[in-house]
Amino acid sequence: MSCEDPSSARMIRSPKHLQKGTCIKCKTSKGKITIRHAVYCKECFFSFIRLKFRRGLEPYINADPLSSRTKLKASGNLTLALSGGMGSVALLDLIYSTYLTDTSPVGRMHRQKIWPQVYIVFVDLSAVYPEKDEMRDLGTQIQSLKQRYPEVEMISARIESVFDRDWWTSTGGSNVDSSSVDLKDSDLPFSSSLLHDDPVASFQKYLSSLPTSTSITASIDLFIRAILVHLASWTRSSHLLMGTSLTSLSVGLINCVSQGGGYHVHEEQEEVLDGIRIIRPLRDTSAKEVAYYAWWSGLDVPGRQRPTTLSGIKEQTRAFIFGLDRHYPSTVSAITKTCAKVEAKSSSEIVAQQCRLCRRPIQDGIDAWKHRIAIRERSATLEENPHFEASSSSLGRHLCYPCHTTLSSPNSRTSMATSNTILNLPVWTSLTPRSSSLVSNSDPISAPIPQAIEEFLLPAE
Amino acid sequence: MPPKLCQLCNETRAVLKRPKTGQHICRECFYYVFETEIHNTIMEAKLFSPGDRVAIGASGGKDSTVLAYVMKVLNERYNYGLDLHLLSIDEGIRGYRDDSLETVKRNQQQYDMPLKILSYEELYGWSMDRIVEQVGRKNNCTFCGVFRRQALDRGAANIGVDHILTGHNADDIAETVLMNIMRGDIARLGRCTLITTQGEDTIKRSKPFKYVYEKEIVMYAYFKKLDYFSTECIYSPDAYRGHARTFLKDLEASRPSAIIDIIHSGEAFEVRQEVKAKAKAQTTCKRCGYMSSNELCKACSLLEGLERGMGGLAVVRGRCRGLESGRR
Numbered sequence: 001m002s003c004e005d006p007s008s009a010r011m012i013r014s015p016k017h018l019q020k021g022t023c024i025k026c027k028t029s030k031g032k033i034t035i036r037h038a039v040y041c042k043e044c045f046f047s048f049i050r051l052k053f054r055r056g057l058e059p060y061i062n063a064d065p066l067s068s069r070t071k072l073k074a075s076g077n078l079t080l081a082l083s084g085g086m087g088s089v090a091l092l093d094l095i096y097s098t099y100l101t102d103t104s105p106v107g108r109m110h111r112q113k114i115w116p117q118v119y120i121v122f123v124d125l126s127a128v129y130p131e132k133d134e135m136r137d138l139g140t141q142i143q144s145l146k147q148r149y150p151e152v153e154m155i156s157a158r159i160e161s162v163f164d165r166d167w168w169t170s171t172g173g174s175n176v177d178s179s180s181v182d183l184k185d186s187d188l189p190f191s192s193s194l195l196h197d198d199p200v201a202s203f204q205k206y207l208s209s210l211p212t213s214t215s216i217t218a219s220i221d222l223f224i225r226a227i228l229v230h231l232a233s234w235t236r237s238s239h240l241l242m243g244t245s246l247t248s249l250s251v252g253l254i255n256c257v258s259q260g261g262g263y264h265v266h267e268e269q270e271e272v273l274d275g276i277r278i279i280r281p282l283r284d285t286s287a288k289e290v291a292y293y294a295w296w297s298g299l300d301v302p303g304r305q306r307p308t309t310l311s312g313i314k315e316q317t318r319a320f321i322f323g324l325d326r327h328y329p330s331t332v333s334a335i336t337k338t339c340a341k342v343e344a345k346s347s348s349e350i351v352a353q354q355c356r357l358c359r360r361p362i363q364d365g366i367d368a369w370k371h372r373i374a375i376r377e378r379s380a381t382l383e384e385n386p387h388f389e390a391s392s393s394s395l396g397r398h399l400c401y402p403c404h405t406t407l408s409s410p411n412s413r414t415s416m417a418t419s420n421t422i423l424n425l426p427v428w429t430s431l432t433p434r435s436s437s438l439v440s441n442s443d444p445i446s447a448p449i450p451q452a453i454e455e456f457l458l459p460a461e
Numbered sequence: 462m463p464p465k466l467c468q469l470c471n472e473t474r475a476v477l478k479r480p481k482t483g484q485h486i487c488r489e490c491f492y493y494v495f496e497t498e499i500h501n502t503i504m505e506a507k508l509f510s511p512g513d514r515v516a517i518g519a520s521g522g523k524d525s526t527v528l529a530y531v532m533k534v535l536n537e538r539y540n541y542g543l544d545l546h547l548l549s550i551d552e553g554i555r556g557y558r559d560d561s562l563e564t565v566k567r568n569q570q571q572y573d574m575p576l577k578i579l580s581y582e583e584l585y586g587w588s589m590d591r592i593v594e595q596v597g598r599k600n601n602c603t604f605c606g607v608f609r610r611q612a613l614d615r616g617a618a619n620i621g622v623d624h625i626l627t628g629h630n631a632d633d634i635a636e637t638v639l640m641n642i643m644r645g646d647i648a649r650l651g652r653c654t655l656i657t658t659q660g661e662d663t664i665k666r667s668k669p670f671k672y673v674y675e676k677e678i679v680m681y682a683y684f685k686k687l688d689y690f691s692t693e694c695i696y697s698p699d700a701y702r703g704h705a706r707t708f709l710k711d712l713e714a715s716r717p718s719a720i721i722d723i724i725h726s727g728e729a730f731e732v733r734q735e736v737k738a739k740a741k742a743q744t745t746c747k748r749c750g751y752m753s754s755n756e757l758c759k760a761c762s763l764l765e766g767l768e769r770g771m772g773g774l775a776v777v778r779g780r781c782r783g784l785e786s787g788r789r
């Protein structure tokens with residue numbers, strides 16, 4: 001069934017031998033790096049990277065995108081996600097050298113600051129890898145890395161904080177809930193009581209109850225994002241920046257699609273939550289370029305090696321994309337270009353329910369869709385009524401497709417465990433819909449919103 | 462340990478682990494879910510009306526053999542009222558198609574459906590074996606794809622059918638979703654998950670196996686002892702698609718639902734097919750007289766290249782780009 005594809009011949013293989021010559025930009029210096037068939041000297045490489053970085057950030061700084069770009073002024077502070085990996089370290093350096101030092105061209109131009117305060121947030125993952133010492137050391141290494149950038153404030157948070165109601169409240173969170181869910185049933189029965197109250201235990205129980213290692217990685221990513229948004233909100237930030245490179249963004253997008261998140265490819269690239277814009281200024285810069293930038297700038301990359309104990313769809317996607325990148329270098333940018341252009345069908349709908357875990361929109365009719373194409377029950381009621389509806393006390397119907405898959409889709413070897421499948425949910429999970437935790441500073445919507453749908457609306461872009 | 466009971470009926474011993482859901486089920490329940498899900502797909506898409514004449518594109522392989530069998534079963538069970546035909550294309554691949562056509566001829570007897578066979582040789586004057594002789598193995602799937610598509614359409618017209626069913630399964634579709642994202646083909650991405658598509662002509666093509674796992678097709682054919690030809694096409698697909706296929710298999714091993722999860726993602730990008738063929742001035746190919754939106758139809762422009770002895774990539778790149786109406 002594969003012989004139908006006339007266009008695959010168009011995939012162009014990269015030349016085996018790259019020619020080093022004179023820089024394509026200044027035409028005088030000797031070339032040092034080849035970026036997609038073009039040779040650059042070191043200096044021109046730096047200005048090229050800086051240009052792409054500014055193009056990826058500055059159009060999004062002013063609250064009103066149409067206002068003049070010569071005067072950049074954010075409506076709040078800046079939060080930068082710092083994992084210690086190559087991208088986030090390079091991003092911090094670019095932010096600092098471009099906007100926060102007097103010697104930089106933009107720094108001089110903008111005497112008054114674009115953001116009143118700049119924060120970096122580090123999420124400590126040692127609870128994920130309790131046996132790995134290097135994960136515990138990472139926090140200290142990040143601290144010392146931070147010394148290089150005075151004026152920047154650092155906040156650390158532990159990944160298990162998503163189960164820590166005291167911490168969540170002390171960092172400005174309201175609407176903190178206690179609830180648990182049973183994974184045994186794919187409808188995911190919900191209960192508003194806790195098993196116990198220890199965040200580390202809750203976190204580890206959560207991870208160990210998940211059906212696949214794909215789900216573990218997805219949940220960790222979801223928790224990190226929730227903590228980042230939460231702290232960005234607490235620090236009254238208008239922007240949350242991620243050091244995602246072009247290559248990582250492609251991995252993220254294919255990972256998203258592979259886990260049923262097609263309706264979220266837009267959010268995967270940029271989204272607004274609680275009035276905070278999540279931006280990836282390195283989204284046009286490949287992992288290789290980021291690595292050269294870090295290397296030639298003499299940056300420490302403490303989080304270079306992430307433990308690779310987990311293996312699931314995200315890790316497979318990473319291996320696949322990095323492998324393809326070697327032979328078909330146009331693939332990585334083709335992926336991001338495709339996903340930037342496509343419009344998920346849901347974006348035309350005005351009212352979408354928010355997923356109680358990831359807070360992205362939920363599409364209608366997922367239950368019926370799943371029951372139609374993958375019959376899991378053979379009951380009389382189901383045969384009479386294929387448009388199956390889950391009961392109202394189930395979390396399942398309040399989750400988006402990928403989150404539901406994360407909690408319920410089994411792996412290929414074992415069926416779901418039959419006992420001990422009840423786990424605590426992160427503090428923000430609740431079945432009652434609610435408005436965002438802080439007053440958002442997003443653009444006001446001109447027409448009045450009917451009260452009944454108000455809390456279902458996402459902050460406007 | 463007592464034998465495990467079927468998770469669906471709780472009565473019979475489970476004999477298989479269902480690839481799509483991981484459930485342990487009995488044989489009868491497997492038949493039930495396999496057939497009912499296809500029926501659900503057909504009903505949801507309102508694929509047919511009573512009295513429709515429908516052709517099943519039959520290659521003798523597992524997908525189309527199971528498709529022919531299941532369509533016959535469902536047509537009788539649910540009174541679809543369809544007039545079912547088998548339609549086969551003889552690409553002229555020695556040791557592959559000649560043998561698989563024998564299977565199709567047996568299917569014709571077994572399922573009691575009329576069969577029509579059309580060959581590349583009689584349609585185009587070129588067999589696949591001769592094309593490969595000329596262009597080498599590199600781009601032969603390009604030719605085969607264009608030729609087969611048109612051959613099926615002509616065959617359908619020939620037997621008075623305007624609806625062709627193909628055996629594309631969920632794995633094929635998930636793979637195509639990934640491929641289209643990776644090569645930036647937004648037009649194709651927008652239609653590759655549609656259950657029914659319509660090209661420049663008036664003939665509809667539908668994929669009732671859109672949500673059916675390849676592994677379950679093999680399983681169904683095995684349990685039902687269906688007669689199919691199991692050798693893969695000797696002219697294998699290109700390396701790039703091969704990578705995508707391996708990747709998909711890895712994902713499925715990690716999480717069996719990955720295949721439908723990807724199709725679900727693909728459905729987010731679906732673009733309703735507006736009748737663009739009508740908007741664009743529809744003409745006929747000046748060479749063969751077949752419907753075409755360009756001076757030459759796709760098949761004829763490939764043929765011209767072949768005859769000029771410049772098969773290969775030059776033809777594919779230079780001509781197809783302008784010819785694919787869906788492409789921007």
Ligand SMILES: [Zn+2]
Nearest residue numbers: 023026041044
């Ligand atoms: Zn230069």
Ligand SMILES: [Zn+2]
Nearest residue numbers: 355358400403
């Ligand atoms: Zn979600």
Ligand SMILES: [Zn+2]
Nearest residue numbers: 467470487490
């Ligand atoms: Zn059974």
Ligand SMILES: [Zn+2]
Nearest residue numbers: 746749758761
């Ligand atoms: Zn023609």
